[in-house]
Amino acid sequence: MLKVSKFGKKIAAVSGIGQLMDDLGNALAENAKSQYGGKYVSMLGGGNPAHIPEVQKHLRRSMVELMEDKDKFERVIGNYDPPQGNKRFIEAVSTLLKNELGWKVKSENIALTNGSQSAFFILFNLFAGTFEDAANKKIVFPLAPEYIGYSDVGLVENLFVANKPHIQHINEHIFKYHIDFSQLKITDEIGAICVSRPTNPTGNVLTDSEIEKLSDLARANNVPLIVDNAYGTPFPNIIFTDAKPIWNENIIVCMSLSKLGLPAARTGIVIANEEIIDMVSQVNAIVSLAPGGIGAAITTNLVSSGQIIRLSRDIIKPFYQKKAADAVEQLSKLLDGIDFHIHKPEGAFFLWLWFRDLPITDAELYQRLKKRGVLVVPGHYFFPGLKEKWRHRHECIRINYAQDKETVSKGLEIIADEVKTAYKAG
Numbered sequence: 001m002l003k004v005s006k007f008g009k010k011i012a013a014v015s016g017i018g019q020l021m022d023d024l025g026n027a028l029a030e031n032a033k034s035q036y037g038g039k040y041v042s043m044l045g046g047g048n049p050a051h052i053p054e055v056q057k058h059l060r061r062s063m064v065e066l067m068e069d070k071d072k073f074e075r076v077i078g079n080y081d082p083p084q085g086n087k088r089f090i091e092a093v094s095t096l097l098k099n100e101l102g103w104k105v106k107s108e109n110i111a112l113t114n115g116s117q118s119a120f121f122i123l124f125n126l127f128a129g130t131f132e133d134a135a136n137k138k139i140v141f142p143l144a145p146e147y148i149g150y151s152d153v154g155l156v157e158n159l160f161v162a163n164k165p166h167i168q169h170i171n172e173h174i175f176k177y178h179i180d181f182s183q184l185k186i187t188d189e190i191g192a193i194c195v196s197r198p199t200n201p202t203g204n205v206l207t208d209s210e211i212e213k214l215s216d217l218a219r220a221n222n223v224p225l226i227v228d229n230a231y232g233t234p235f236p237n238i239i240f241t242d243a244k245p246i247w248n249e250n251i252i253v254c255m256s257l258s259k260l261g262l263p264a265a266r267t268g269i270v271i272a273n274e275e276i277i278d279m280v281s282q283v284n285a286i287v288s289l290a291p292g293g294i295g296a297a298i299t300t301n302l303v304s305s306g307q308i309i310r311l312s313r314d315i316i317k318p319f320y321q322k323k324a325a326d327a328v329e330q331l332s333k334l335l336d337g338i339d340f341h342i343h344k345p346e347g348a349f350f351l352w353l354w355f356r357d358l359p360i361t362d363a364e365l366y367q368r369l370k371k372r373g374v375l376v377v378p379g380h381y382f383f384p385g386l387k388e389k390w391r392h393r394h395e396c397i398r399i400n401y402a403q404d405k406e407t408v409s410k411g412l413e414i415i416a417d418e419v420k421t422a423y424k425a426g
């Protein structure tokens with residue numbers, strides 16, 4: 001067996017989530033074959049955004065303009081950007097954030113990364129891990145469940161701690177998680193606080209008061225607050241509540257072009273104080289010389305003209321909001337008579353389903369659904385850093401409702417059928 005370093009063992013190990021992602025990828029590749037039920041596979045598992053024709057039309061037009069504008073295409077593909085990322089795009093984003101949100105952001109406060117996933121890799125390992133005084137610091141997730149993609153980015157083991165949420169039952173079948181501040185302790189062990197808002201996997205949007213409290217706690221303890229805004233305002237704006245977006249010198253906001261419809265362009269946007277932006281740029285230089293510039297090139301004009309705001313507000317948000325409402329309505333009918341609970345969909349494009357006292361685990365439910373051609377993500381993967389045993393984490397699944405109506409609808413029918421069978425068998 002090949003000998004590798006501790007770092008190699010940690011980063012290149014086969015993880016549960018890696019296998020799961022393989023499953024999803026293989027199913028996609030095999031979509032037309034029989035193993036997963038051929039074309040009837042309902043891919044409700046991954047994090048792909050929908051292909052929204054109106055949005056794609058604009059992206060295609062931008063690409064055509066890029067190709068037809070003298071030597072622009074050649075310049076875009078033929079030169080490295082600086083390690084901080086494409087200057088024109090950064091300038092356009094900082095102006096947009098100033099105008100739209102009133103944030104006091106300058107170009108020096110923005111760096112690009114190859115997808116926001118790489119930004120989390122950089123930031124988590126900057127603010128947690130082994131410090132010079134030998135202290136081991138951690139990132140705290142104030143509210144689990146949290147984004148699965150954070151789980152394995154630590155260069156050292158046990159980089160995360162997380163807290164169980166407080167559960168508010170809004171009605172018989174709709175609930176919402178809140179941060180349990182009585183449990184949230186920012187000790188010397190904590191290097192940064194991180195939340196996704198809107199949250200993947202639940203579609204939760206932390207309230208303004210929760211975010212303000214977190215910001216105050218972070219400042220009082222001299223640690224940064226990282227807000228993962230991959231689905232948030234001002235783009236792609238997949239957020240159905242009136243949440244106030246905040247930024248200051250102690251907050252790091254991470255954004256992305258992925259959920260707008262450009263996941264393949266791998267463009268993440270980090271907004272932070274200059275010291276942090278300089279560090280992110282330095283890491284970019286070492287790890288990849290420069291972030292890729294294609295996403296920036298395709299969207300710079302959309303950002304500087306403000307078109308990206310109109311697309312996000314008038315097309316993207318209503319598109320997903322309708323899909324969320326349809327999925328909740330269908331599920332509620334299908335699951336009638338069952339003790340099911342759906343997290344209130346306030347943003348992103350996932351439904352988080354909780355089957356209280358389900359006689360089988362989420363992992364078993366996943367396997368049964370896979371056999372019937374439906375792929376979801378078992379809930380227990382979404383609790384990075386939570387040490388406590390908690391049955392709840394084996395009673396939930398995440399489904400992505402961004403796919404076409406038929407796919408989602410067929411998938412929901414099968415999910416409801418399997419869940420009912422499991423409850424009946426006791």
Ligand SMILES: Cc1ncc(COP(=O)(O)O)c(C=O)c1O
Nearest residue numbers: 047115116117196200230256258
């Ligand atoms: C909450 C959240 N943050 C970050 C990411 C990473 O996205 P990307 O690296 O494509 O910007 C995702 C992707 O699914 C996500 O759901």
